[in-house]
Amino acid sequence: MPEGHTIHRLAAEHRRMFEGRVVRAESPQGRFAEGAALIDGRTLVGAGAAGKHLMLDFGDDRRLHVHLGIYGKYAFGPPPAPAPTGAVRLRLAGEEGYADLRGPNTCELLEPGEVKRLYDRLGPDPLRPDADPDRAWRAISRSRTSIAALLMDQSVVAGPGNIYRAEVLFRQGVRPDLPGRELSRERWEAIWADLVALMAEGVRTGRIDTVRPEHTPEAMGRPPRVDDHGGEVYVYRRAGLPCLVCGAPVRTEVLVGRNLFWCPGCQRD
Structure with a gap:
């Protein structure tokens, strides 16, 4: 989708x-x-x-x-x-x-x-100027549901899907099974700001690119990723491959009917 x-x-x-x-x-x-x-x-x-x-x-x-x-x-x-x-x-x-x-x-x-x-019935959309991230925070901060599931719930945050969910949690070092109510307000604000920036770049380029400059193929001397979503990512669809940051194998499991990807070495909080 x-x-x-x-x-x-x-x-x-x-x-x-x-x-x-x-x-x-x-x-x-x-x-x-x-x-x-x-x-x-x-x-x-x-x-x-x-x-x-x-x-x-x-x-x-x-x-x-x-x-x-x-x-x-x-x-x-x-x-x-x-x-x-x-x-x-x-x-x-x-x-x-x-x-x-x-x-x-x-x-x-x-x-x-x-x-x-x-x-x-929709949560705030990171790409809309009228979005209120506090609406999402109120739902997240009182929920026992994992943050990975909450970020896929369009009534909590509207717009992000499986790729942005996996990538923003990696970039912020948040483990996907963390209950929403255990996420700090500071960490939520960082997640929201990252979604705003990453998704705006996606609008501009038509790709989902989430790797920082030091982890691009050019910077690391690695081949570009070939995938139908057309971008450079940290964990999405990289199960079993070494993390670009710490080298640990990327893990995957099914959560709420979708494949979840994360790095056990980088996502500990």
């Missing part, structure tokens, strides 16, 4: 391609035909993200809400838009190009009350 920086990049691409312009909308697949008809011919006035949720504003109280889930993908292209191929749930097209959405978990129009309920 894409992490939050990807959704913010998608919002920016929608703004670049469609904002302030009349947009044609259709559902070649047919599953969103009624919704597409309601936004067809309207002007996109804004696009934003909250966690892993993309929200498009077509100038009324409703919002187009897209959640990609595991299989959802966007394809953007220049005009003229070709004939749709495959199961295109939604196509938006304008004078600057087109966007095809395939396989999302959710593609729907939300009324104002539904928009509010969606935002209310």
Whole structure:
């Protein structure tokens, strides 16, 4: 499932391609035909993200809400838009190009009350200027649940996924099984600041890179990492390999249905 920086990049691409312009909308697949008809011919006035949720504003109280889930993908292209191929749930097209959405978990129009309920159930998003990290801290500081599980709970912090979760805990030296209520306020503030910086860099580059300058391939004389998420990391998907910092084998186990990665040598607190 894409992490939050990807959704913010998608919002920016929608703004670049469609904002302030009349947009044609259709559902070649047919599953969103009624919704597409309601936004067809309207002007996109804004696009934003909250966690892993993309929200498009077509100038009324409703919002187009897209959640990609595991299989959802966007394809953007220049005009003229070709004939749709495959199961295109939604196509938006304008004078600057087109966007095809395939396989999302959710593609729907939300009324104002539904928009509010969606935002209310999400934790703060490190990429949003209105984010309040104290909201997340209040939930974390009274929880017996492990910090690794809490960072994957979108009602606690919205946006980070499995990669950012593993990497920020490594960078801050926090063991993943530490109960939230045993995490210090100072350590939480460091985790939050790191998420803000790492995810902003992810928006800028389209990659998840988490290694510090002294641990890059160039600095260490090691081969670049080859992985479909496209970035340099400390522990994610490095089970059994030596830690880039201390040399201990990186460990993995399943936590709440997802593979967790950590270094027993570096993550002791």
